[in-house]
Amino acid sequence: MNEAVNALQELNWGLIAPILLLQFILMIVALFDCLKNENLNGPKWLWILVILFINTLGPIVYFIFGRGNR
Amino acid sequence: MELIETRSLSKRFGQHIAVDGVNLSIKEGVCTALLGPNGAGKTTTLNLLTGLITPSTGTIEFDQSYQGDRRQYIGYLPQYPKFYEWMTGEEFVIFAGELAGLTSKQAKQRTKEMLDLVGLNDNSKKKIAGYSGGMKQRLGIAQALVHEPKLVILDEPVSALDPLGRKEVLEMMKRLKEHTSILFSTHVLHDAEQVSDDIFIMKDGKVVIEGSLTHLQNTYQKPTFFIEAEDKLEGWVETIKGQDWIDQYSLDGKNLTLTVDNVEEARKRILKDPMFQELEIYKFEVAKTSLEDLFMKVTES
Amino acid sequence: MLFKKEWTESVRSYKILWIPVVFILLGITQPVTSYYFADIIGQFGGLPEGAVMDIPIPTGAEVITATLGQFGQIGFLVLVLAYMGIVAKEKNHGTQILVLVKPVSYTNYLTAKWAHLLCISLGSYAMGYIAAVYYTFLLIEKMVIADLIYGGIIYGIWIAFVMTVILCLSALLNSTAFVAFAGLGLTVVLSLLSSLTPDLMTLSPAMLTSHSQNLYQTGQVGSGFGLNLAFTLVLIIGILIGTIYLFHKKEIAQHTT
Numbered sequence: 025m026n027e028a029v030n031a032l033q034e035l036n037w038g039l040i041a042p043i044l045l046l047q048f049i050l051m052i053v054a055l056f057d058c059l060k061n062e063n064l065n066g067p068k069w070l071w072i073l074v075i076l077f078i079n080t081l082g083p084i085v086y087f088i089f090g091r092g093n094r
Numbered sequence: 095m096e097l098i099e100t101r102s103l104s105k106r107f108g109q110h111i112a113v114d115g116v117n118l119s120i121k122e123g124v125c126t127a128l129l130g131p132n133g134a135g136k137t138t139t140l141n142l143l144t145g146l147i148t149p150s151t152g153t154i155e156f157d158q159s160y161q162g163d164r165r166q167y168i169g170y171l172p173q174y175p176k177f178y179e180w181m182t183g184e185e186f187v188i189f190a191g192e193l194a195g196l197t198s199k200q201a202k203q204r205t206k207e208m209l210d211l212v213g214l215n216d217n218s219k220k221k222i223a224g225y226s227g228g229m230k231q232r233l234g235i236a237q238a239l240v241h242e243p244k245l246v247i248l249d250e251p252v253s254a255l256d257p258l259g260r261k262e263v264l265e266m267m268k269r270l271k272e273h274t275s276i277l278f279s280t281h282v283l284h285d286a287e288q289v290s291d292d293i294f295i296m297k298d299g300k301v302v303i304e305g306s307l308t309h310l311q312n313t314y315q316k317p318t319f320f321i322e323a324e325d326k327l328e329g330w331v332e333t334i335k336g337q338d339w340i341d342q343y344s345l346d347g348k349n350l351t352l353t354v355d356n357v358e359e360a361r362k363r364i365l366k367d368p369m370f371q372e373l374e375i376y377k378f379e380v381a382k383t384s385l386e387d388l389f390m391k392v393t394e395s
Numbered sequence: 396m397l398f399k400k401e402w403t404e405s406v407r408s409y410k411i412l413w414i415p416v417v418f419i420l421l422g423i424t425q426p427v428t429s430y431y432f433a434d435i436i437g438q439f440g441g442l443p444e445g446a447v448m449d450i451p452i453p454t455g456a457e458v459i460t461a462t463l464g465q466f467g468q469i470g471f472l473v474l475v476l477a478y479m480g481i482v483a484k485e486k487n488h489g490t491q492i493l494v495l496v497k498p499v500s501y502t503n504y505l506t507a508k509w510a511h512l513l514c515i516s517l518g519s520y521a522m523g524y525i526a527a528v529y530y531t532f533l534l535i536e537k538m539v540i541a542d543l544i545y546g547g548i549i550y551g552i553w554i555a556f557v558m559t560v561i562l563c564l565s566a567l568l569n570s571t572a573f574v575a576f577a578g579l580g581l582t583v584v585l586s587l588l589s590s591l592t593p594d595l596m597t598l599s600p601a602m603l604t605s606h607s608q609n610l611y612q613t614g615q616v617g618s619g620f621g622l623n624l625a626f627t628l629v630l631i632i633g634i635l636i637g638t639i640y641l642f643h644k645k646e647i648a649q650h651t652t
């Protein structure tokens with residue numbers, strides 16, 4: 025049974041790759057901006073953790089609430 | 095025709111009348127100061143002129159020879175200018191120029207000149223978010239001037255600055271006067287005295303005193319005698335009052351304040367007056383009333 | 396230049412990047428999870444014979460409909476949160492003063508923002524939609540392209556409507572939180588009412604979503620579509636004009652003393 029599932033995932037790795045790639049882009053851009061930005065709502069280290077460890081949602085939440093607006 | 099003329103301009107916010115029947119006339123080629131304490135209604139008046147708010151009653155007329163939307167002839171620096179801080183200083187002034195109808199080439203050219211004028215060339219490529227207060231103030235002046243307006247309106251252009259910055263901006267305004275008409279507000283008389291030709295003093299939404307600086311100085315800066323005596327001065331004052339060397343007098347028991355036109359003559363007259371010599375004088379002082387006294391008197395009461 | 400300025404702002408705040416990415420992710424995820432779900436259930440469910448019948452492999456129409464459902468929830472949430480301040484923030488900060496003392500018409504100021512909102516939202520949506528269609532074709536089944544295009548456009552008009560409402564709220568209210576709340580609330584209420592009492596809501600813009608669903612499933616829009624579409628377009632233009640009118644009447648100078 026497990027082998028079957030594994031085989032399935034192996035087969036469709038190409039399908040998942042774009043998702044992972046997009047998530048990765050989101051994370052990198054958010055991280056890049058966060059490190060550069062001096063005008064954040066809240067502590068920088070917290071945002072870095074959020075961006076790194078909360079998949080997809082982390083960077084989005086950062087973009088919406090973390091960047092000091094203006 | 096004046097550049098801008100208002101007739102019984104009023105603005106009411108709810109119950110509160112912020113501007114109350116103001117008649118301004120701003121002449122072309124002249125620097126006009128709107129002087130008054132905080133809350134006098136200066137900002138509200140300027141906002142009415144720029145069209146950011148609409149008058150409750152009264153009218154604003156712009157020179158007939160400048161047709162159309164009067165905003166195109168006006169450059170405005172708000173009391174607390176707020177910029178898009180993600181832009182660079184240069185981008186913002188270009189943006190402002192394009193909004194005012196310049197082509198992008200003109201806007202670039204004018205922006206360079208303006209940033210030169212206000213001394214921001216070295217920082218023109220920096221994000222506005224990183225600008226200091228003084229730099230933002232100068233950027234605000236640059237964006238107000240970019241489209242060569244006929245009238246530049248500056249709301250408290252120097253109030254937020256330190257003494258050095260104040261001096262710089264006032265110097266800049268003196269240079270600016272050569273090219274364009276200026277209307278600026280301030281709560282400091284000294285600023286108004288330094289650069290303006292015409293002054294309107296506002297208090298509680300009304301213009302209480304107006305005129306050219308020289309006129310105000312001639313009218314209100316007069317030699318004054320302060321006299322204090324042991325006895326009541328009434329008797330003596332009765333004999334001299336109405337004589338033509340006296341401009342004004344105010345008597346408060348044993349204290350007399352005399353405003354005159356000519357010190358020399360007045361001094362002679364007083365000291366040679368036999369009745370005066372009889373008096374037991376405590377204090378005899380000659381001074382000049384300044385506009386400051388006038389301003390204090392007007393704004394404090 | 397006002398339109399250009401909005402673009403630059405969205406570029407500098409990375410909105411131009413992350414909003415499309417979110418839509419594309421949503422667009423890919425739905426077909427992929429449906430596919431896996433069906434497949435895994437198929438594998439596991441092989442044992443009890445009856446269970447397979449209970450969980451049919453979704454049709455392409457169902458997957459696309461579900462994707463649009465995601466756009467309508469997470470997608471709207473993201474768009475609204477990203478752009479709730481498009482006017483309100485400039486009003487609260489006072490940045491719009493320096494724009495509006497220049498000889499700029501209030502109409503231009505607002506329509507530039509409106510056009511930008513539509514570009515971003517519809518562009519992101521289009522990318523997400525294309526991704527969803529591509530993955531559905533790949534994993535589930537092929538569908539009629541023309542229906543997908545029409546359906547996509549119909550749903551796009553619903554998005555345009557929601558964005559117009561957001562612009563309106565942002566221009567007329569001061570609190571961005573309230574803009575988001577009212578905007579999302581209105582969207583949810585319209586959607587709910589439209590699905591609960593479709594007979595009463597034939598004109599509601601949210602009905603466009605059910606017309607696009609019909610199109611996927613049967614190749615036909617539901618009855619009353621033409622009127623619904625026309626009414627929504629009229630509403631969009633009406634709200635825009637009303638917003639400009641009311642915004643013009645509102646005074647923009649702030650209280651500073």
Ligand SMILES: Nc1ncnc2c1ncn2[C@@H]1O[C@H](COP(=O)(O)OP(=O)(O)O)[C@@H](O)[C@H]1O
Binds near residue numbers: 133134648649650651
């Ligand atoms: N938007 C507003 N709403 C209500 N009251 C206001 C508003 N703007 C100004 N005021 C009031 O009008 C008066 C004049 O204000 P203002 O013109 O800003 O004075 P100044 O610029 O001379 O300091 C003040 O009492 C102020 O509280």
Ligand SMILES: [Mg+2]
Binds near residue numbers: 133137138250651652
């Ligand atoms: Mg003020």
